[in-house]
Amino acid sequence: MGVWVSFFAVIALVVIPLVGAQGAGQYLFGIVIPYLAVLTFVIGFIYRVVQWAKTPVPFKIPTTGGQMKSFSWIEPNPIDNPSSTGGVIVRMALEVFAFRSLFRNTRIELRDGPKLDYGSNKWLWVAALAFHYAFLVVFIRHFRLFMEPVPFFVGALESVDGFVEVGLPRLMISGVVLLLAALYLFLRRVAVPQLRYISLAADYFPLFLIIGLATSGILMRYFIRVDITSVKELVIGLVSFHPTIPKGIGVIFYIHLFLLSILIAYFPFSKLMHAGGVFFSPTRNMPNDNRARRHINPWNYPVKVHTYAEYEDEFREKMIEVGLSVEKE
């Protein structure tokens, strides 16, 4: 169900600018919506991060994927079970840059008879890594349109990305990898029954949106071409707060821009916030020093207690009267 809802939602998002980005509608799709989307993205992102930062962590719950630091003669694993801030930083960096917890992904299968088999399963890790890094490269390459003059690293990255020199404009490897990886991430959700069962519209929608975004970008670069100089003029107008709509940009550009606007406006309210959320994962960002340092629950308030000594003071006479033993006579 979620698949079709998301699929048709994205189709609708393609049709809206296809119909609307004509004449005065170009101001809406080329200026108003992109500005609103960027605002929503930045403010929403900060809002979510601040909400997380305000949430107390009652317990220290680091994952303990290695030997904890204990006796001097037991070798600890300082990265998988860090006991210091330095170790946490290394673990966090590995998580953010190399998706270490996906690398540990395992699959359980019931094979021949009543025996469970556990096996390493790296496909999700490979696809996620390919997807995220390809997206990063595509994002950085787009800075040729965001900045004038173009920063030096953009040209360098482009010449590496396009080194196969297929066709003109040169085929960019990152675009192909991005689309294929996103398609894989989608297919695994529909092909694996267990994954299909836990997948919701909120899982499919961002995937379709990104697939649509990449497809429109690839179409625009290689097939339904637009005048790139006018496109840059529009983008530079946006970033320098002198928005203009140059004439004659094809509607495929407005579709691409609208899908991007929806993606970044949707970002703070969706699972995509794992980009900020990974830094707030208590299992990742805490050192495992439970036994060395006491973690105080931040929402602990002073509890009014009534000690036994006070109790006895209050009821001493009555206790003596009925013959109960007391500590102080």
Place this chain on the structure above:
Amino acid sequence: MYNKGLVITGIVIFVVFFTSPFLIGLVKSGPPPEPELTPKAKLAKQCVEAKEYMVESHMQMLNDWRNQAVREGKRIYVATDGKEYTVSLQNTCMDCHSNKSKFCDQCHNYAEVNPYCWECHIAPKEKL
């Protein structure tokens, strides 16, 4: 808010990174390029194909031309209006557009396009 210092540093990095085009755009932003036509090109009025097509897709045409000429030996291009052109970057294109730095490079530099035409071809000498 817990870990205030760290969280605020993170937020600042996020904001600066994602709004950097806007921050830089506020300070400076170059004007759009104005490719110049040579007198000869102006006289001709029409390029090989219509202007819109040339603006958007000249690179694909050049790629096709290269493949035709180098791999198939076909050196005549028949345009949509029936005119025939010699398939040659240096002798046909650059004959009119002999001002590479004021024509080709204008948009290419603006959009950070680095065509590899000039790895094999020699750009015509320009009268400055």
